[in-house]
Amino acid sequence: MSxxxxxxxxxxxxxxxxxxxxxxxxxxxxxxxxxxxxxxxLLREGQPATAFYLIVEGLVSIELFIPGHxxxxxxxxxxxxxxxxxxMLAPSRWEFDARALExxxxxxxxxxxxxxxxxxDCCLGLRIAHRLLFVVAERLKAARxxxxxxxGPPREL
Amino acid sequence: xxxxxxxxxxxLPELLVALQRYGYRVVGPTRRDGAIVYxxxxxxxxxxxxxxxxxxxxxxxxxxxxxxxxxxxxVGPHSWKRxxxxxxxxxxxxxxxxxxxxxxxxxxxxxRLALFGVRSCDLHAIxxxxxxxxxxxxxxxxxxxxxxxxxxxxxxxxxxxxxxxFCVSMGTGPKATFGFDLALTEVxxxxxxxxxxxxxxxxxxxxLRQVPHRTAEPWERAAAEHVVKRTAARMGRxxxxxxxxxxxYANLExxxxxxxxxxxxxxxxxTMVCPTxxxxxxxxxxxxxxxxxxxxxRLDVCFTTEFTYTAGKPLRQSARSRYRQWLTHKLGSWGDxxxxxxxxxxxxxxTWCPVGIDMTEEAAAIRSPSEPGERTR
Amino acid sequence: MREPSSAPPPGANPYIPVPFxxxxxxxxxxxxxTLRLRSPTGDSLPFKPGQFMMLYVFGVGEVPISxxxxxxxxxxxxxxxxxxxxxxxxxxxxxxxxxxxxRGPFGQGWPLALAEGFDVLLVAGGLGLAPLRSALLQIxxxxxxxxxxxxxxxxxxxxxLLYRLDLTRWQQRPDLxxxxxxxxxxxxxxxxxxxxxxxxxxxxxxxxxxxTVALVCGPEVMMRFTVRELQKRGVPDDLIxxxxxxxxxxxxxxxxxxxxxxxxxxxxxxxxxxxxxAPFSEIREL
Ligand SMILES: Cc1cc2nc3c(=O)[nH]c(=O)nc-3n(C[C@H](O)[C@H](O)[C@H](O)COP(=O)(O)OP(=O)(O)OC[C@H]3O[C@@H](n4cnc5c(N)ncnc54)[C@H](O)[C@@H]3O)c2cc1C
Ligand code: SF4
Ligand code: SF4
Ligand code: FES
Numbered sequence: 001m002s003x004x005x006x007x008x009x010x011x012x013x014x015x016x017x018x019x020x021x022x023x024x025x026x027x028x029x030x031x032x033x034x035x036x037x038x039x040x041x042l043l044r045e046g047q048p049a050t051a052f053y054l055i056v057e058g059l060v061s062i063e064l065f066i067p068g069h070x071x072x073x074x075x076x077x078x079x080x081x082x083x084x085x086x087x088m089l090a091p092s093r094w095e096f097d098a099r100a101l102e103x104x105x106x107x108x109x110x111x112x113x114x115x116x117x118x119x120x121d122c123c124l125g126l127r128i129a130h131r132l133l134f135v136v137a138e139r140l141k142a143a144r145x146x147x148x149x150x151x152g153p154p155r156e157l
Numbered sequence: 158x159x160x161x162x163x164x165x166x167x168x169l170p171e172l173l174v175a176l177q178r179y180g181y182r183v184v185g186p187t188r189r190d191g192a193i194v195y196x197x198x199x200x201x202x203x204x205x206x207x208x209x210x211x212x213x214x215x216x217x218x219x220x221x222x223x224x225x226x227x228x229x230x231x232v233g234p235h236s237w238k239r240x241x242x243x244x245x246x247x248x249x250x251x252x253x254x255x256x257x258x259x260x261x262x263x264x265x266x267x268x269r270l271a272l273f274g275v276r277s278c279d280l281h282a283i284x285x286x287x288x289x290x291x292x293x294x295x296x297x298x299x300x301x302x303x304x305x306x307x308x309x310x311x312x313x314x315x316x317x318x319x320x321x322x323f324c325v326s327m328g329t330g331p332k333a334t335f336g337f338d339l340a341l342t343e344v345x346x347x348x349x350x351x352x353x354x355x356x357x358x359x360x361x362x363x364x365l366r367q368v369p370h371r372t373a374e375p376w377e378r379a380a381a382e383h384v385v386k387r388t389a390a391r392m393g394r395x396x397x398x399x400x401x402x403x404x405x406y407a408n409l410e411x412x413x414x415x416x417x418x419x420x421x422x423x424x425x426x427x428t429m430v431c432p433t434x435x436x437x438x439x440x441x442x443x444x445x446x447x448x449x450x451x452x453x454x455r456l457d458v459c460f461t462t463e464f465t466y467t468a469g470k471p472l473r474q475s476a477r478s479r480y481r482q483w484l485t486h487k488l489g490s491w492g493d494x495x496x497x498x499x500x501x502x503x504x505x506x507x508t509w510c511p512v513g514i515d516m517t518e519e520a521a522a523i524r525s526p527s528e529p530g531e532r533t534r
Numbered sequence: 535m536r537e538p539s540s541a542p543p544p545g546a547n548p549y550i551p552v553p554f555x556x557x558x559x560x561x562x563x564x565x566x567x568t569l570r571l572r573s574p575t576g577d578s579l580p581f582k583p584g585q586f587m588m589l590y591v592f593g594v595g596e597v598p599i600s601x602x603x604x605x606x607x608x609x610x611x612x613x614x615x616x617x618x619x620x621x622x623x624x625x626x627x628x629x630x631x632x633x634x635x636x637r638g639p640f641g642q643g644w645p646l647a648l649a650e651g652f653d654v655l656l657v658a659g660g661l662g663l664a665p666l667r668s669a670l671l672q673i674x675x676x677x678x679x680x681x682x683x684x685x686x687x688x689x690x691x692x693x694x695l696l697y698r699l700d701l702t703r704w705q706q707r708p709d710l711x712x713x714x715x716x717x718x719x720x721x722x723x724x725x726x727x728x729x730x731x732x733x734x735x736x737x738x739x740x741x742x743x744x745x746t747v748a749l750v751c752g753p754e755v756m757m758r759f760t761v762r763e764l765q766k767r768g769v770p771d772d773l774i775x776x777x778x779x780x781x782x783x784x785x786x787x788x789x790x791x792x793x794x795x796x797x798x799x800x801x802x803x804x805x806x807x808x809x810x811x812a813p814f815s816e817i818r819e820l
Contacts, residue, residue, distance in 0.1 A: 038724075059726065073719055076726045078736050101724050138732065141759075145729040146717045150753040151660030151690040153565070154469025154618050248549045251592060251635075257574070258592055258633050260550055294801065295548045295786035406795075409817045436790030438783050443593040450593040452549070457789070464791060467781045468753075469618065478819030486793065493796035 006031035009107050013054050014080045030113045036100035043098045049086030050111045058104025063097050082135050087111030161373035166350040168369045170201035175367035176271040185273030193233040212318040215513030228343050231318035232503050236432030241303050244456040253448045271308040277330035278503040282432035288495045289435050311337035315384040321504030326395035329501040332385040342381035353381035396517040404524040405489040413522045418477035425458030427506035551590045551635025556628045562696045567626045571611040578608035583668035584643030584805040588785050590635030591624045598782045600665035614664040640785040642805050644669040649747035650679045657760050658687045659752020684711040684740045688730030692723045731759040743768035751777040771809035778803050
């Protein structure tokens with residue numbers, strides 16, 4: 001995958017595949033490719049949230065560092081999904097770590113330029129916000145289900 | 158109509174004697190603790206002669222009559238399931254041995270029972286139990302064995318309980334039309350007290366031959382016919398059964414369930430008196446040494462939370478859901494499961510409900526549209 | 535209504551268990567073991583994946599437990615038991631040679647004949663993998679009868695994963711797509727963390743919705759969310775099969791405990807198409 005251009009990747013990534021060619025061309029201008037080895041961090045808690053990550057291939061762990069325990073993975077994100085929405089709420093900082101568990105390729109879109117683009121083209125902004133809301137909702141749903149500890153001992157349910 | 162005979166009331170004791178001579182243990186109505194229950198009848202003197210009952214929702218009382226009527230009461234708290242589907246019942250005993258475990262079913266010889274004074278609703282109830290306990294892919298051998306040995310003396314209803322009986326609307330009475338060896342109609346008029354007898358089986362005919370009787374005169378046949386017609390005509394209480402199952406399924410979230418749940422004590426009396434409620438649970442009873450254990454079955458009550466205990470929690474926690482299960486099972490899903498209604502209209506659950514909940518009234522309310530703005534869940 | 539799959543021989547007393555002995559035992563997790571049972575007299579109880587047995591512990595009681603083993607060896611029963619209460623605790627503590635009573639098999643199994651020529655999606659949560667393992671072993675033994683086969687499995691944590699040896703083997707098969715996720719893990723876990731319904735999005739290109747049979751078993755909430763994900767992608771309700779759990783005292787359709795609306799889960803289930811459950815699926819405490 002890493003030998004594809006950003007435009008090609010946007011054309012096949014589930015997050016953007018069904019946008020118009022025009023929209024994707026706009027986004028491609030703000031995108032670059034990142035390749036991560038296992039245990040590389042895509043982003044770290046506390047750093048400025050400046051980019052949006054479309055995971056192309058690999059597996060990324062969203063986690064929190066707990067002093068005395070080390071990193072505590074909370075959810076994982078697979079190729080085909082997206083990581084990071086804090087850039088949209090700028091100025092803000094990442095609240096979790098994202099660490100590659102496998103060799104991972106991501107398309108990195110510049111957050112500030114994305115926001116500028118959305119001001120110019122509100123319709124595109126809405127389309128992206130809508131997709132992002134979908135990702136957030138799925139992730140929240142999963143987190144809620146995880147919270148239930150469905151497979152725990154019956155009495156604790 | 159088949160051949161009818163007449164048995165003078167003086168000769169009724171002979172019928173019991175004949176049954177006993179044929180090896181039957183006769184069980185039927187007898188008076189105990191202020192109610193007419195079913196138990197062994199040693200002789201006709203054990204019958205509640207000259208007694209009647211007064212029944213209403215949540216109310217039951219015996220009263221003395223002026224005459225010597227034998228069957229002038231409606232059904233009481235017992236039903237025939239106590240003989241056919243008894244509880245508790247030992248299913249089997251297991252013993253640890255040197256080589257493993259040996260399992261034996263109880264070997265006691267079962268008495269052959271003559272059920273004496275079975276009303277039409279209860280004949281239908283037995284037919285319902287037949288479908289449930291011996292009509293499916295798995296036959297309950299304990300029920301099947303008891304059932305195959307019974308002799309049935311039915312009684313056509315000349316007396317009924319106006320505030321609780323609703324067999325007519327259920328198509329289950331008041332006249333016995335099947336499932337009996339002999340069926341009696343009590344004809345009690347000034348100066349005359351006799352039983353018109355219909356023979357249902359060859360065995361019934363044989364027993365009857367042992368008892369003084371004669372062929373019924375046309376007017377006696379008419380009198381017997383009149384007894385059940387009068388009962389049918391007077392029975393006011395009814396349950397509308399057309400489309401009832403669909404209505405219940407469509408109204409599983411009806412606010413009336415909350416309403417009845419406020420009143421219901423979930424005591425389970427209704428299931429215990431019901432002649433068709435068959436649910437049971439099973440437990441192990443182990444001796445102190447731990448080498449012998451008995452697998453014991455007891456009738457169970459769907460009004461308890463334990464009934465649906467699954468994976469650490471009861472599935473039906475609210476009283477609402479448990480009453481709903483009972484009523485929709487009786488009047489709805491039973492039809493899908495067994496092709497008949499689970500209710501035969503005997504009215505026992507109405508009489509014996511301590512707070513007088515009347516299932517016909519609940520069913521009618523649930524099928525009526527809920528008021529707009531009423532709470533639904 | 536489907537035919538009873540295990541009509542008893544006439545005259546047999548269906549309440550009497552058949553004696554078996556524990557012939558093998560494998561610890562799966564802290565509270566779960568897989569027992570291998572054999573009849574000392576060589577009796578076999580031919581079963582279908584998805585069916586269950588009533589396992590009886592002398593003097594303690596009897597509980598429904600799914601078959602989790604390979605159907606081709608009907609003289610060997612495999613059951614995976616999680617110790618949660620009096621009976622299952624005793625079952626899980628049984629040792630080689632111990633006596634256990636077995637009645638069964640009971641109920642409707644997975645629709646493996648119907649699934650022939652279809653993509654098959656097996657979705658398991660927690661102990662729900664036990665009945666699905668039996669189905670999967672059968673499918674893999676006749677792999678050419680099915681199109682793409684996908685297994686999605688969610689567990690509480692890496693330590694709670696069942697059948698590790700099988701998982702490794704299945705992972706290596708080219709003709710099987712296996713995805714495993716856990717609810718929680720520490721940093722040593724290199725796999726997915728998340729919930730099973732979310733895995734469906736990851737494999738949506740591996741099945742053609744209208745030519746897919748989905749077999750789902752797990753806690754009710756997990757099944758509910760899984761059904762929604764399948765429906766969203768166009769898998770028809772009558773091709774989504776769930777295995778349900780209810781209190782069971784007889785497994786014969788006689789004790790009344792396992793009712794769910796008009797169904798007796800012991801004989802009409804435990805495996806049922808969602809199309810039959812749908813009319814009642816939104817009713818709470820049914
Ligand atoms: C079709 C079916 C297949 C099953 N397959 C498996 C399996 O493969 N492995 C496994 O470990 N468990 C399985 N179970 C669940 C297992 O039957 C219960 O864990 C077990 O009944 C609990 O009994 P207990 O005495 O140990 O615990 P308790 O929780 O004390 O149970 C008390 C009683 O409640 C009832 N009960 C409690 N939980 C359940 C339940 N989840 N399902 C049904 N009845 C319950 C039983 O009647 C039990 O005797 C299955 C259940 C069903 C209905
Ligand atoms: S539900 Fe009530 S009226 Fe109907 S058969 Fe049972 S006890 Fe009689
Ligand atoms: S309806 Fe009446 S008899 Fe039945 S459980 Fe409720 S209170 Fe008891
Ligand atoms: S378990 Fe007894 S009826 Fe289903």
